[in-house]
Amino acid sequence: MAPSVTNWAALFSLAGVSLATGYYLGQINASTVKSTSKKKQALETLRKCKLQAEEECGVKDEDYEDGLESCGEEDDDEEDEMEINSLSLNDIPGEVRMALVIRQDLGMKKGKIAAQCCHAALACYRLIGTDPSRESYNMDMTQRWLYGGQAKITLKCPDKENLDELFAMALSLGVNSYVVHDAGRTQIAAGSATVLGLGPAPKAVLDQITGDLKLY
Numbered sequence: 001m002a003p004s005v006t007n008w009a010a011l012f013s014l015a016g017v018s019l020a021t022g023y024y025l026g027q028i029n030a031s032t033v034k035s036t037s038k039k040k041q042a043l044e045t046l047r048k049c050k051l052q053a054e055e056e057c058g059v060k061d062e063d064y065e066d067g068l069e070s071c072g073e074e075d076d077d078e079e080d081e082m083e084i085n086s087l088s089l090n091d092i093p094g095e096v097r098m099a100l101v102i103r104q105d106l107g108m109k110k111g112k113i114a115a116q117c118c119h120a121a122l123a124c125y126r127l128i129g130t131d132p133s134r135e136s137y138n139m140d141m142t143q144r145w146l147y148g149g150q151a152k153i154t155l156k157c158p159d160k161e162n163l164d165e166l167f168a169m170a171l172s173l174g175v176n177s178y179v180v181h182d183a184g185r186t187q188i189a190a191g192s193a194t195v196l197g198l199g200p201a202p203k204a205v206l207d208q209i210t211g212d213l214k215l216y
Helices: 005-031 038-059 063-069 110-129 139-147 161-174 202-212
Strands: 096-103 152-157 177-182 193-202
Touching: 096 110, 096 139, 096 161, 096 202, 110 139, 110 177, 110 193, 139 193, 152 161, 161 177, 161 193, 161 202, 193 202
Parallel strands: 096 152
Antiparallel strands: 096 193, 177 193
């Protein structure tokens, strides 16, 4: 059955909101906006888009807040870096991937989880592949991961105790790792460990750490 006029109107409205949001986010990224007034202006435009979406397409407020967070406007995580020498893993053959382990007991929403996983992935890459002066620097492993498609897998663990055990196991095996601690600006308490990033490392080694975890 063909969509009604009302449904078509809602679809076009949602498309317009998405295009407007993408445009203003692109403007922020392209010019590396530092002016507070420009940021406020862009955010105000996004909020107007939110209101329009709520009225015309039924978009919920929490969905909009999740979207803001995944864009980085409402999130600022603390640094907690540990440099791990992973050179001993370079001779292990096979696929190289990154694993992102997400705590389930915090009740994070999808947008929050996406943002935290991005933090973990970027931090792991920064530790292993960007600064030759770091003990964690391992360009061979980084290139294997980059040229192999930058494989990533998202997994879930029940609580912080389990996350700490996985982190300790990664340290013992020489796997590049990073634990994201949230700044507490949205949804959860400040300092909460949210996601454990592991790798890039050989899949055979990561399986020793995360083999019992379920996919997120």
